[in-house]
Amino acid sequence: MVTIKDVAKVANVSISTVSRVLNKSGYTSTGTKExxxxxxxxxxxxxxxxxxxxxxxxxxxxxxxxxxxKNIFYGELTRAIEDKANQYGFNVILxxxxxxxxxxxxxxxFLLRKGVDGIIFSTPEMNDRNxxxxxxKRPDLPFIIIGSKVEGVQLDEILVDNLEGGYQAxxxxxxxxxxxxxxxxxxxxxxATSERYKGYEKAFNDYGLTPNESYVRLDEFKIHxxxxxxxxxxxxxxxxxxxFAANDAIAxxxxxxxxxxxxxxxxxxxxxGFDDSQYADIVYPPLTTIRTPxxxxxxxxxxxxxxxxRKGKNFKETVTYQPSLIERDSTGRVxxxxxxxx
Amino acid sequence: MVTIKDVAKVANVSISTVSRVLNKSGYTSTGTKExxxxxxxxxxxxxxxxxxxxxxxxxxxxxxxxxxxKNIFYGELTRAIEDKANQYGFNVILxxxxxxxxxxxxxxxFLLRKGVDGIIFSTPEMNDRNxxxxxxKRPDLPFIIIGSKVEGVQLDEILVDNLEGGYQAxxxxxxxxxxxxxxxxxxxxxxATSERYKGYEKAFNDYGLTPNESYVRLDEFKIHxxxxxxxxxxxxxxxxxxxFAANDAIAxxxxxxxxxxxxxxxxxxxxxGFDDSQYADIVYPPLTTIRTPxxxxxxxxxxxxxxxxRKGKNFKETVTYQPSLIERDSTGRVxxxxxxxx
DNA sequence: TTGAAAGCGCTAACAG
DNA sequence: CTGTTAGCGCTTTCAA
Numbered sequence: 245m246v247t248i249k250d251v252a253k254v255a256n257v258s259i260s261t262v263s264r265v266l267n268k269s270g271y272t273s274t275g276t277k278e279x280x281x282x283x284x285x286x287x288x289x290x291x292x293x294x295x296x297x298x299x300x301x302x303x304x305x306x307x308x309x310x311x312x313x314k315n316i317f318y319g320e321l322t323r324a325i326e327d328k329a330n331q332y333g334f335n336v337i338l339x340x341x342x343x344x345x346x347x348x349x350x351x352x353x354f355l356l357r358k359g360v361d362g363i364i365f366s367t368p369e370m371n372d373r374n375x376x377x378x379x380x381k382r383p384d385l386p387f388i389i390i391g392s393k394v395e396g397v398q399l400d401e402i403l404v405d406n407l408e409g410g411y412q413a414x415x416x417x418x419x420x421x422x423x424x425x426x427x428x429x430x431x432x433x434x435x436a437t438s439e440r441y442k443g444y445e446k447a448f449n450d451y452g453l454t455p456n457e458s459y460v461r462l463d464e465f466k467i468h469x470x471x472x473x474x475x476x477x478x479x480x481x482x483x484x485x486x487x488f489a490a491n492d493a494i495a496x497x498x499x500x501x502x503x504x505x506x507x508x509x510x511x512x513x514x515x516x517g518f519d520d521s522q523y524a525d526i527v528y529p530p531l532t533t534i535r536t537p538x539x540x541x542x543x544x545x546x547x548x549x550x551x552x553x554r555k556g557k558n559f560k561e562t563v564t565y566q567p568s569l570i571e572r573d574s575t576g577r578v579x580x581x582x583x584x585x586x
Numbered sequence: 587m588v589t590i591k592d593v594a595k596v597a598n599v600s601i602s603t604v605s606r607v608l609n610k611s612g613y614t615s616t617g618t619k620e621x622x623x624x625x626x627x628x629x630x631x632x633x634x635x636x637x638x639x640x641x642x643x644x645x646x647x648x649x650x651x652x653x654x655x656k657n658i659f660y661g662e663l664t665r666a667i668e669d670k671a672n673q674y675g676f677n678v679i680l681x682x683x684x685x686x687x688x689x690x691x692x693x694x695x696f697l698l699r700k701g702v703d704g705i706i707f708s709t710p711e712m713n714d715r716n717x718x719x720x721x722x723k724r725p726d727l728p729f730i731i732i733g734s735k736v737e738g739v740q741l742d743e744i745l746v747d748n749l750e751g752g753y754q755a756x757x758x759x760x761x762x763x764x765x766x767x768x769x770x771x772x773x774x775x776x777x778a779t780s781e782r783y784k785g786y787e788k789a790f791n792d793y794g795l796t797p798n799e800s801y802v803r804l805d806e807f808k809i810h811x812x813x814x815x816x817x818x819x820x821x822x823x824x825x826x827x828x829x830f831a832a833n834d835a836i837a838x839x840x841x842x843x844x845x846x847x848x849x850x851x852x853x854x855x856x857x858x859g860f861d862d863s864q865y866a867d868i869v870y871p872p873l874t875t876i877r878t879p880x881x882x883x884x885x886x887x888x889x890x891x892x893x894x895x896r897k898g899k900n901f902k903e904t905v906t907y908q909p910s911l912i913e914r915d916s917t918g919r920v921x922x923x924x925x926x927x928x
Numbered sequence: 929t930t931g932a933a934a935g936c937g938c939t940a941a942c943a944g
Numbered sequence: 945c946t947g948t949t950a951g952c953g954c955t956t957t958c959a960a
Contacts (some may be wrong), residue, residue, distance in 0.1 A: 247937055263939060270940095271945050293699045294639045295937035303636070305679070305700075312665065319661045323654065326682055334698065337647070337677045340668055354677065357635045358647075367871070467868070496868055503870060516950050517955045522656070526809070526838055528845060528870060590951055605955060611930050613958095637953035640936050652936045 246289045255283035261348040297359055307363040308547055309339045309348060315465075316521050317491065317538070321366060321390070324542030332550050334361070336571035343367060349374045362386035362549035368465070369433040370395050388550035390545045391536075392435040396438045398560040400552070402545045406436050409534040409567035410443020413488045413516045416532070416569055418451050421578035422486035422514060428470055428498065429490035437462065440490045440518060447578060459484050470497020478505050478513070485578050486514035492523040492533055495574075499527050510576035520570050529573035537565045587919060588631045599623035608633060629913045639701055643713050648891055649697035649705040651681045651690060658808075658863050659833065659880070663732070666884030674892050676703070685709060691716045704728035704891035710776040711808070712737050728894035731879075732887045734777040740902040742894070748778050751876040752785020753910035755830045755858045758874070758911055760793050763920035764828035764856060768801040768819045770812055770840065771832035777802065782832045782860065802824050812839020820855070827920050828856035834875055836863040837916075841869055852918035862912050871915035879907045 248266070252259040264270045267279045272280075283289070306329055310318045322338065329336050337360065339351040348367065352374055355363060362385060365375065371445045375394045377385055384532060390402040407422055417425050427436035427444050441460070448455045459477065463469035470489055477484055489495035494519035499509065507513050517524060520535035525527055544563055551557060590608070594601040599618055606612045607622045614622075625631070639645045648671055654658045664680065671678050673767060679694040679702065689708065704727060707717065710925060717736045721729055732744040759767050769786050771779035775910055783802070790797045801819065805811035810832055814838055819826055831837035837859035841851060849855050851871060862877035886905055893899060 245937090249937080259937090260939080260948080261946060264946085267939080273945060290695065290699050294636060294645070294699070294701045295952090296939080297636045298640055298937080298954095299939050303700075303950085313655065313668070314658075314661045314665045316656075316658065316661070319656045319658070323656045323682060324678070326680055330693075333696075335679045335681075335700070336932055338664070338668055338680045339672075339677075340665060348723070351672075353632065354675075357632050358645075358677065359634070359636045391652075428953080487868075499870070522658075523868065526865065527866060528841070587953090601954080602932080602956080603930060606930085609955080615929060618930080634953055638955080640938095640953080641955050643936085686959080788933090 246287045247292070248289070249287050249360075250287055251280065251283045254287060255279040256474035273348070282488050288350050296362075299564045301359065302361055302553070303359045304334045305358070305360045306334055306336045307339060307351070307360045308365045308366075309335045309341060309351060309363065311343045311368070312340050313338060315493070316523060317493070317519055318366065320521060320538045321542050324539040325364060325546055328543045328546035329550075330511060332546065334546075334550065339422075341367065343369065345369075345372065345374055348372070352378050356385075358361060361553040362388065362543070364545050365389045366391050368392050368430060368436060368483050370433055370438075375399070384556070386549045388545050388549050390541055400548050400560050401540050401562040402548070403562065403564045404536045404541065404567050405564050406439030406567075407443040407446070409518060409536070410440035410488070410490075411447045412443070412567065412569045413440075413443045413518065414447035415450075416575065417486045417488060417514060417516060418447060418453075420486070420514060420575060422484075423453065423578075424456065424459065424482070424484040424486070426484035426487040427455070427461070427490070428473045428477075428487060428494050429460075429462050430465045430469075431462055436465075436518075437490055440488075444488060465491045465493055467497040467500070470494035471498070471500045474501030477503065478502060478507055484513075486516070486575070489515060489517045489567075492517040492519045492531060495531055495533070496523050496527055510574050511579065514575040514578070516575055518567075524572065525572070527574075532572045532575040533570050534567045535570045536567055541565055587634070588629045589634070590631070592629055593622065593625045593631050596629060597621040615894060643701065644703055644895070645701045646676045647675055647700070647702045648678045649681060649684060649693070649702045650678045650708075650890070651705065652708045653685045653710070654682050655680060657835070659835070659861055660708065660866060662863060662880050663884050664883040665890055667706060670885040670888035671892075676886065676888075683709065684712065687711075687714065687716055687719065690714070691719075691754060694720050698724060698727075702727075703895040704730070706887050706891060707731045710734050710772060710778060712775055712777050712780075717741070726898070728891045730891050732883055742890050742902050743904040744883050744890070745904065745906045746878045746909050747906050748781030748884065748909075749785040749788070751833075751860060752782035752830070754785070754790045754909065754911045755782075755860065755876050756786045756789035757792075758913075758917065759828045759858060760789060760795075761828060762828070762856060764826075765795065765920075766798065766801065766824065766826040766828070766867050768826035768829040769797065769803070769832070770815045770819075770829060770836050771804050772807045772811075773804050775905070776807075778807075779832055786830060807833045807835055809835050809839040809842070809923045813838035813842045814839070814841030816840035817847065820844060820849055826855075828858070828917070831857060831859050833920050834859040834861045834863045834873060837873055837875070838865050838884060839867055851895075852916050853921065856920070857915040858917055860909075866912070866914065869916075874914045874917040875912050876909045878909055883907055
């Protein structure tokens with residue numbers, strides 16, 4: 245391994261001089277600068293970041309904690325985060341927890357021991373004890389959460405206005421004449437679900453209506469949840485004419501269920517999703533959905549993490565992005581269904 | 587920050603003793619062991635891995651270089667790799683290159699300077715100059731490539747038998763009576779494409795046939811490629827009755843094209859993909875495809891990387907996995923099409 | 929069985 | 945403008 249020492253020897257200067265020119269810190273004459281750079285070239289020297297990390301207590305590394313990278317939403321988010329981090333000269337360590345708090349705790353510990361400069365969470369549970377603990381342990385480090393909130397802690401949050409999104413989705417359906425609108429979400433301890441549900445409720449209320457409780461079902465943000473619940477809902481004697489799926493994966497499951505039951509989308513059933521992930525444009529008919537500005541959010545998260553790491557800013561920020569309705573072909577005007585009473 | 591020094595003070599022993607009990611190396615009396623552990627607990631001490639890395643030249647970190655984590659195939663692969671690495675107590679740094687060799691070179695340099703214990707590549711190009719260079723530079727480090735080969739270097743390779751997979755796909759179509767079979771792939775400098783194409787050709791030959799050149803098109807392993815080429819192929823006056831898409835993403839694009847042209851799958855067009863990714867079960871009709879054992883391959887990759895890193899094994903291994911045909915509903919017996927002459 | 933001391937590769941005062 | 949020196953937190957001889 246070529247070290248700064250070797251460079252010093254070849255350039256015939258001291259190691260501190262080498263360090264100075266390498267870091268452009270302090271004064272160095274043009275002459276020595278050149279000598280050093282020549283030696284660097286000659287030896288193909290590259291600074292060992294582990295050594296620097298030891299002194300500076302900075303590793304140029306961010307930890308990213310998500311439930312599962314196979315989930316397309318996190319794939320998109322992760323890509324945005326990694327790209328931005330890379331622009332700053334940072335790397336990201338990927339951690340998949342499957343929402344397992346013990347696994348998360350292990351990762352957290354590991355990341356800390358490795359000296360990461362900040363940790364980005366995108367975990368849905370609002371009562372994540374790990375985050376509380378870690379923040380107490382390392383109040384100096386940036387901890388940013390994206391897409392959710394954690395109860396009982398002040399931390400930097402990057403959010404989408406879920407309530408507004410839920411409202412937009414429901415309103416869209418309502419305007420198309422639907423009244424029997426199903427809601428399929430994750431669990432209520434997930435911030436996204438609870439807010440999106442609130443939006444759903446609010447839209448009904450603003451229309452002078454109340455949602456039918458039996459149309460509201462909670463499970464997971466996954467395809468199979470949409471499929472199972474979709475089958476349930478669509479087998480009801482008085483089935484919904486529209487379904488608001490709290491994310492696109494659930495909507496994909498609903499598509500599957502509808503297909504099995506031979507229910508046409510959008511003629512007999514309108515479906516709206518949430519996120520505007522890749523799924524939305526793959527399924528047929530293309531999915532009407534609520535767009536979450538994932539890329540902007542991911543980038544902002546990294547900006548914040550790195551700013552805090554560098555300047556040690558200390559105030560906890562909440563940045564909220566606005567969602568928007570993306571109309572595709574999975575929603576349509578409600579139609580009288582002759583097969584069963586309305 | 588609590589250091590080994592603090593522990594030593596509290597336990598009233600020397601730091602080397604603390605180090606010994608922490609690492610279970612050398613002799614320590616039960617008494618001191620206890621004292622030390624008590625102090626560790628009391629102080630909530632956690633060993634700084636950066637310091638250890640400096641001495642041991644091991645970071646328990648692997649670099650993973652892929653084109654794009656948004657691509658579902660890489661999502662699945664990455665998850666398998668990260669899980670396995672985590673089992674070993676390793677982390678993975680994710681790098682997205684978009685197949686940009688300069689970007690890849692930058693990442694590589696960065697990873698080396700950070701002292702990763704090995705690098706896993708899943709980049710399609712066979713003439714990746716970076717890999718050659720880096721291997722010359724650090725012959726001690728494990729470099730494993732998964733899913734592809736690189737010309738002019740001996741490195742550990744984890745592969746799926748692409749030729750066999752291509753053969754199976756084509757044979758399946760041939761057996762269903764198809765003769766006008768399109769092939770849509772990535773570029774020929776991608777190992778996967780070239781081998782899968784060879785399999786396609788071989789199957790034809792084994793049936794005493796030759797593929798129609800005008801049905802063979804190459805672009806990228808992406809949805810839009812499948813879509814564009816699909817539209818082309820399906821607009822031919824004598825269009826293919828079946829298409830072998832060299833990966834599932836391309837198949838998804840073909841679905842889209844077929845839908846726009848109002849061509850029914852599988853009645854008027856059979857489609858077969860490759861990978862058996864999530865896409866296969868999301869689209870309608872569910873996609874017949876060739877399964878690549880991604881999880882096993884990812885795990886094997888990590889096994890190898892860590893084994894080599896630990897024991898410094900030096901022989902370059904090539905592990906080949908067998909693909910298998912997964913029949914779903916996108917392929918069917920060829921039908922006479924009355925709309926145009928056969 | 930334990931402690932002292934050297935050192936991993938680099939940075940950062942502090943002198944000069 | 946440059947060199948000497950003292951670490952960063954830990955591991956590892958080498959003595960005791």
